[in-house]
Amino acid sequence: MGTRILTVEDDERIRTSVKLALEDEGWEVAEATNGEEAIAYFARQPTDVVLIDIMLPGLDGFDVCRAIRRLSDVPIVMVTARADTHDVVAGLEAGADDYLTKPFVPKELSARIRALLRRARSADTGVTRMRFADLEIVPQEGTVTRNGEEIHLTKTEFRLLVELAANAGRVFSREALLEKVWGHDYFGDGRLVDVHIRRLRTKVEADPAEPRYVVTVRGLGYKLQP
Amino acid sequence: MSVDRAALDASRFRPFGQLGLRARIVASFTLGATLIAGLLSITSVTLSRSNLLDQRERLVQERTLINGATLADKLTSPDIDAQTLFGSLSTAGKPSALVPVTEGSDGDLRSISLDARYGTSALPRALRVQVIVDHQAGIMRYERDGETLLAVGVPIAGGQGGYFEINQIDDIGRAIDSLGYRLVGACLVAALLGGVLGFWASRRVLRPLADVSQVAEAISLGKFDARLVDTEWADDPDLGQLVSSFNAMVSSMQMRIDRDAQFASDVSHELRSPLTTFNASLEVLRNAREEMPDRAQIALDLLSSDMERFTQLVEDLLEISRFDAGAVRLELDEVLLVETIKQAVRSLSRDPIPVEGSGLDDLLISCDKRRLMRILANFIDNAKKYANSATGITVERVSASTDDPTSGDEEPRLDTVQIAVEDAGPGVPEAERAKIFDRFNRGGQGGSRGTDLGVGLGLALAAEHARLHGGSVWVEGRSDGLPGSRFVVELPLVEPADDPAERSLDEAEAMV
Numbered sequence A: 001m002g003t004r005i006l007t008v009e010d011d012e013r014i015r016t017s018v019k020l021a022l023e024d025e026g027w028e029v030a031e032a033t034n035g036e037e038a039i040a041y042f043a044r045q046p047t048d049v050v051l052i053d054i055m056l057p058g059l060d061g062f063d064v065c066r067a068i069r070r071l072s073d074v075p076i077v078m079v080t081a082r083a084d085t086h087d088v089v090a091g092l093e094a095g096a097d098d099y100l101t102k103p104f105v106p107k108e109l110s111a112r113i114r115a116l117l118r119r120a121r122s123a124d125t126g127v128t129r130m131r132f133a134d135l136e137i138v139p140q141e142g143t144v145t146r147n148g149e150e151i152h153l154t155k156t157e158f159r160l161l162v163e164l165a166a167n168a169g170r171v172f173s174r175e176a177l178l179e180k181v182w183g184h185d186y187f188g189d190g191r192l193v194d195v196h197i198r199r200l201r202t203k204v205e206a207d208p209a210e211p212r213y214v215v216t217v218r219g220l221g222y223k224l225q226p
Numbered sequence B: 001m002s003v004d005r006a007a008l009d010a011s012r013f014r015p016f017g018q019l020g021l022r023a024r025i026v027a028s029f030t031l032g033a034t035l036i037a038g039l040l041s042i043t044s045v046t047l048s049r050s051n052l053l054d055q056r057e058r059l060v061q062e063r064t065l066i067n068g069a070t071l072a073d074k075l076t077s078p079d080i081d082a083q084t085l086f087g088s089l090s091t092a093g094k095p096s097a098l099v100p101v102t103e104g105s106d107g108d109l110r111s112i113s114l115d116a117r118y119g120t121s122a123l124p125r126a127l128r129v130q131v132i133v134d135h136q137a138g139i140m141r142y143e144r145d146g147e148t149l150l151a152v153g154v155p156i157a158g159g160q161g162g163y164f165e166i167n168q169i170d171d172i173g174r175a176i177d178s179l180g181y182r183l184v185g186a187c188l189v190a191a192l193l194g195g196v197l198g199f200w201a202s203r204r205v206l207r208p209l210a211d212v213s214q215v216a217e218a219i220s221l222g223k224f225d226a227r228l229v230d231t232e233w234a235d236d237p238d239l240g241q242l243v244s245s246f247n248a249m250v251s252s253m254q255m256r257i258d259r260d261a262q263f264a265s266d267v268s269h270e271l272r273s274p275l276t277t278f279n280a281s282l283e284v285l286r287n288a289r290e291e292m293p294d295r296a297q298i299a300l301d302l303l304s305s306d307m308e309r310f311t312q313l314v315e316d317l318l319e320i321s322r323f324d325a326g327a328v329r330l331e332l333d334e335v336l337l338v339e340t341i342k343q344a345v346r347s348l349s350r351d352p353i354p355v356e357g358s359g360l361d362d363l364l365i366s367c368d369k370r371r372l373m374r375i376l377a378n379f380i381d382n383a384k385k386y387a388n389s390a391t392g393i394t395v396e397r398v399s400a401s402t403d404d405p406t407s408g409d410e411e412p413r414l415d416t417v418q419i420a421v422e423d424a425g426p427g428v429p430e431a432e433r434a435k436i437f438d439r440f441n442r443g444g445q446g447g448s449r450g451t452d453l454g455v456g457l458g459l460a461l462a463a464e465h466a467r468l469h470g471g472s473v474w475v476e477g478r479s480d481g482l483p484g485s486r487f488v489v490e491l492p493l494v495e496p497a498d499d500p501a502e503r504s505l506d507e508a509e510a511m512v
Helices: A012-024 A035-044 A061-071 A085-093 A106-120 A155-166 A174-182 A190-204 B005-011 B021-076 B082-087 B125-133 B170-220 B237-287 B294-324 B337-348 B369-387 B458-468 B500-511
Strands: A004-008 A028-032 A049-053 A076-080 A098-101 A130-132 A135-138 A143-146 A149-151 A214-217 A221-224 B097-102 B138-144 B147-156 B161-168 B333-336 B364-367 B390-398 B416-423 B472-477 B485-492
Touching: A004 A012, A004 A035, A012 A028, A012 A106, A012 B237, A028 A035, A035 A049, A035 A061, A049 A061, A049 A106, A061 A076, A061 A085, A076 A085, A076 A106, A085 A098, A085 A190, A098 A106, A106 A155, A106 A174, A106 B237, A130 A155, A135 A155, A155 A174, A155 A190, A155 A221, A174 A190, A174 A221, A190 A214, B021 B138, B021 B147, B021 B161, B021 B170, B125 B138, B125 B147, B125 B161, B147 B170, B170 B237, B237 B294, B294 B458, B333 B337, B333 B369, B337 B369, B337 B390, B337 B416, B364 B369, B369 B390, B369 B416, B369 B458, B369 B485, B458 B472, B458 B485
Parallel strands: A004 A028, A004 A049, A049 A076, A076 A098
Antiparallel strands: A130 A135, A135 A143, A143 A149, A214 A221, B097 B161, B138 B147, B147 B161, B333 B364, B390 B416, B416 B485, B472 B485
C-alpha cells in the first residue's frame, strides 16, 4: 500500500492544487474540508501523514491536531498563516511535528513530508539497545522504558531521543538537530527543537525542571547525559 | 493658503529679532523694569527738587519779610547802632548775607556779611532794581562763581531802600544729586531683578515648548504612542488647548500610519491563499513540462520565475508589515559569530566566499541568529544579483571609542561588530547609498529592471533586522579602493549573559 496523506483545508482551490502536487510525488491524498470530517476520516482509515491548516471553520487546526494526537502518533504538519511565535508554538504544543507557513512551495512541503516519513519508519542506528542509568532505549522496537516502565513517545520525539542517545555526551546544536531529525535546511526554526526537547523531557525525565538526561549545554545546544 | 511670509515677518515688530525666545523674554523684562524704574526715578528727583526749593524759598521769604519789617522799625529810631540793629535780626536758616540797602543821603549800601564772600556785589542787578526802584518784593535764584544762590529782597517802608538776604543753596543740589545716585542704583537693581524675573518667566513659558518638543522627538523616533500627559501646565486654560490638539494630531497621524500598515498587511494576507494555490498548481504544471509544446514551456518558465519573485515579495511584505505593526521581537541566541557565518555562507552560496575574521574565532555574541542570517543572505543575494558574486566577507570588532559618531545616544556605547560583504560589481554611487535601503528602491536610475532583479524590499528588511538589534546597515566603497561595493551590518556587541536555550524554552512556555 502506498503512502497516504490526509490534508485538512477549507479552501477548495488550495486543497485541490496541493492534492495534485502531492499526487505527482506518488502519494495518495485524502481530503477533508473541516475538523470533524478529518477526525472521522482518520479514525476510519490508516493515514501516514496529516496536513492541517490552522484556520478552519468550527474546530480549529489546534483542536484537530490534539484530537488526532490522542488517537495516534502519526506525523502532523501544521500549516499556519503566520510565522509568529504564538501560532507556531501553539501548533507544536498541540502535538504537531513540524509546521509550514503560507504561501509555501510544494517542494518544501514534500521535503518535510519525506523527512517525517523517514522518521516514522524507525531510526536505524545499528544499535539494538541503549541504556543510561534507569533509561532504556530499543531503537528497532521503537520503545523507551524508565525503570522498566514503557514511555510513550511520538515518532519525532523518539527520533530526537535516539539521535541524542546514539552519540551520548556529544553536544548537538539546534541546527544540527533540525537537519538530522527534521530534514530542514540551515535556516530552520530553532523553536521546533526547543518545544520538542521540552516535550521529551516531560516524558523521560523524573523532574522535567531539573533534567537528568536531556540537558542544555549553554550556548551550544543539547546533549544526552549518559 | 499663500501667505506672504516675508511681508508678514517684516510687519511684525521684533526688536530682538536675532535673539532666541528666551533671550527675548529676558531682554523685554529687563528693558521694561529699567524703563519703569527710570521713569519713577526721574519723577521723584524732579518732585523732590521742586519741593525742596519751594520749601527753602518759603522759609527765606518769610524770614526776609520779618527781618525787613524789624529793620524798618529800627531804622526809624535814630539812636540805634548797627550792632544792635543786626543783632535783632533772625538768622535762622543760616543766610549767607544780610544786605540792608538804603538809598538815602549817602546813597550807599551797607551790608553785614555773615560770610565774607557775599556782599552787596553778590546781589543781581535785576533784583535790586525791582526792589528799590519798583518797590516790589522779589526772589531770584542765580549762579555766581559756580554756586547757586537764592536772594530775596523786600522794599523797606518809606521807600528809601530795601532789605536783601543772600542764601547759598548748594546743599539742595547736593541732596538731589545724592538722591539721583541712589535712584540710578535702584534702577540697576530693578533691571537685574527684571532680568531674573524674565528668566524665570521664560522658563515657565518655555516649559510647554520643551515638553512638546520632547514628545515630538520621541514621535519622530517612531514612538507613536508618545503623548503629552501629566504636564504641570496641562490645566492651564490657555495651554490646555495645545495639549489636546497636539495629542489629537499625533493620534490621527498614528491612525493613518496604522491604517496604511494594516492595509499592506491585509493585502499580503489576502494574497497568501491564492499564492499557495498558484505555487501548487505551478508545481503540477512543471512536473508535466516535458509533455508541453515549446511555446507553452517558455510561458511556463516565465510564470515560474515570476511566481518565485512574487512569492518572495509577499513574504517580504508580510515580514515588513510585522515590523510596522511592532509585532516583532528579538529571539536572542548565543552565536559563535565567525563559525556561524562560515556555515551560513556555505549553505547560501555555491561559490566559496572567503570569510575573514582573524582573532575573532572565539567571539560569542548575543543576537537573533535568524535575523542576522537574513541580513547576510540578503547581502550575498544582492552581490550575486548585481555583481555576479560576493568576493569576500570580513568580520571586525570595533571598539566604542573609534565608533562612528553618528548615533547620539546618551547610553554608554558598546563595542560593535561589523560584518561586511564585498563585491567587485559596479558599486553604488554616493547619492544612491542611503536610498537603496528604502522600500522598493532597486538602485540604478529609473528603476530599470533587468531580467532577474528582485524587488527592493530585501535591503529595507535587512535594515529593519539590524535596527531591531540596535544596529545599522550601510553601503560604502570597497576598503581596498577597487570598484565594487561593501555592504556592512553593524551590531552592538552584547556578550551573552544567561542561558539563551533555557530562556527561549521559558518563552515558549509562556506562550501556551
